[in-house]
Amino acid sequence: MASALIQERETISGNQMRMTRLNEDAAQTFLQGTPLMVNTATGGLKAWDGVTITIGLAGIAKEFGANLTTVGIPLGPGGGVAFGSVQNEPLGVNLSRPVFNDGKTGIVLAIPDTVFYGQIGPAQTLLATDISKQYGMTKDSDNHWFVDKTKTGASAVLTIVGFDAVDTLRGVLFSFLPAVSQIPA
DSSP, rough: OOOOOOOEEEESSSSSOOHHHHHHOOOOOOOOOOOEEOOOOTTTTTESSOOOTTBBBEEEESSSOOEEEEEEEEGGGSOOOSSSTTTTTTOOOOOOOOOOSEEEEEEEETTTTEEEEEEEEEEOOOGGEEEOOOOEEEEESSOEEEETTTOGGGGGOOOHHHHHHSSTTTTTEEEEOGGBSOOOO
């Protein structure tokens, strides 16, 4: 059974969610809702490796990875895929539509103030005692991520703060632990 994409829901403080756009690393093909980390070698965002816990998460992707060839460089002049020529403009090129990309990826920061919606593992059972428990995350077979109740202790990256009112079988609301945030609040 597939898992739903992770989405931001609210903030604990009642303030606006912290979002930003950062350079995307090269060759990234992640899905929207994927946990992302900053590649310390290149400075670009890449899909989280699932094992780096301390200062290991930048945020949750608001868009899919664009499979850039170079870190933070758009897909051609002006951000689109360039093709052909333009009459009477020797340096002009045509740009494809609607694929425009600025070389950056929008993310919601993985900070303790933001509450996200996600699901527990497909084979796991949601219990009332799960609230306030700390768990890790795992990538599902469809490349979406879920809250994994088997990952606890040193593998934990989040705290469950509530249950989703619509998705009563697997839906949880959670916030990330302060120690995992690569971009502090």
